[in-house]
Amino acid sequence: MRRSHGEVAPAVWRALETYRRAIPPEALGWYGSPDGDTLPLDDKGWEHIRQKILDRPSANACNVDLEEGASEAGGYNFEYRGRRLDAPLFAHDEDATSGVAFSFPTEYLLEHGPAHLRALALELARELPFSFGYASLAFVSPRGFWYAARHELIAPLSRYLGLDLYRLDETSRVIGTHARGAYWLTFLGQPLLGQLGGIEALRDKLSFPEVSHQPMEAERLLLTLGEWPDVIDTQKAPLVPHYRALAHLLEPFLYEERTGWFSLDKGNLRRWMRRLCQ
Template identity: 30%
Template sequence: MRIVFYLPHDHRTLAPVLRRTLDTYLAFISAGGGALTSGEDPDISEAAFPLTPEFWEEARRHIEKSRFEHLDEMEQDSFWFRTLTKRGFDTWVHLIGGESDPTGYEFSFRSRLPWREPSGEYSVLSVKVPMQFLEDQGPEKAFELAQALAEPLPFSTGHAGLSLSFTRGRSRLLPLLKDHLVRHPGWDVPRASTWGMEEGIDGIHWMTFLGAPLLDTLGGPNAIRARLQHPETTVQELTGCRAVIRLGPAPLAGDTKLGETLPAYRELARFLEPWLMPSAPFVPFEGYTPEEMRHWWRRFLEPPPAAISDPRDG
């Protein structure tokens, strides 16, 4: 399961709360025996490294303190201006629960480039827990984790739900998963880039977090409740004029061949359609035609395929 927040702020604005989010995540996963053991950071090492006490301190320092002022104030032929604009982000800290045998635990923060006039990019905070966490701790604990992470973050939008995780070979594996993605629409494929999202919503998920100004545009929590009629859908207000929409007690993958078409997800997709951010024009999946990409992105907006009946049932 993946929990992600899109943050329309530079690192210097987010730095005061990032240590808190990391400590919150560590507290939740350690209670169930999970841990982060390896790290990746292009400014620390070119390869994954074990999280020794020294590297933990370095990783925390990277999270807690922004190093760069506005790029507009740098010389354009300087080393850091060329480095930052080439890689497309300010700071990236990526902590995982195993290098050669990933455990499914992951904490990742990537901050956008600090221009004086902000671009359409977002800073992104993303965490993952394995399916074993859901099985052992239960979906309510996963919901509590998402809420606890959301509490200090000035997010624009965010979401949580079942998500594919590619440690390597994404471009090679995605074409092999076409039939599975169609059959199980509740699984998400993480977005490769936030460029051009503006105020868009990144798909339909078990949980959808809404902040300003989008929540006001949608009419606020009460207006959303009035529009969403599925009995398992809840809309909960959060502090700071924010809200979270939850589609049932647990995330669902669905199975269109068995008629499990996820009606609550479809209802939310119809409500949010004007704000849904299309994936195909920006990050097409390798090996997918434009029509296949369109069909996948609109999987909750178009009529579901008919369930396949089992002759043994007759």
């Protein structure tokens, strides 16, 4: 979201409440305190989070991390990086954004089915003034804690091209109004959707039976690439054409990472970000 924290804070809070209603009670059990500790997310903790998001609209930054477990990876997690884009730290960075991520364990998808998760993602997205967003199968580790195991993740990433690996804190600071790639659910807002030619142009260019096009208010679009998310196992089947077609359309609008969070070689990250364009 190429918007400052104060502009998006109410929408982020509403989306968080929607997420909280959709997941099991107490699924989010911990939050990061201002002093760096991880504390139980009780009623007092929720009030602290509410105040942090809503009561400081002029804050230079608002970072919120809510996790299922105090030390485990995966599961249910909420991450928000709100930034005041005119603050000295970001004022000269044209690509800084406010970003938010909601994660679910694979069991949630299997129990409720893809239609339910798609409807929930759409409900969350309606609240948010996004330029780009997505839902994907992914390696999920709160706050990028997977970084210590990044070398072990390279092999499965090279085989399963439909798996995502993200680090919200750094990506949200550099993505601007660009795209991140082609995903099972790909949300396109402005100005990106206009740069791609608009809704009707994408209907013509992505006229695959597996792809559904759902217009959203405020000139936005949700693309769904198949009934279920596809792990894209390159050892079992060739790259699915509708994913590749969307990846090629988005390639001119992909952002460039400015940090070496994937490895010291940024070329590795650039190739991985464009893995569906090959």
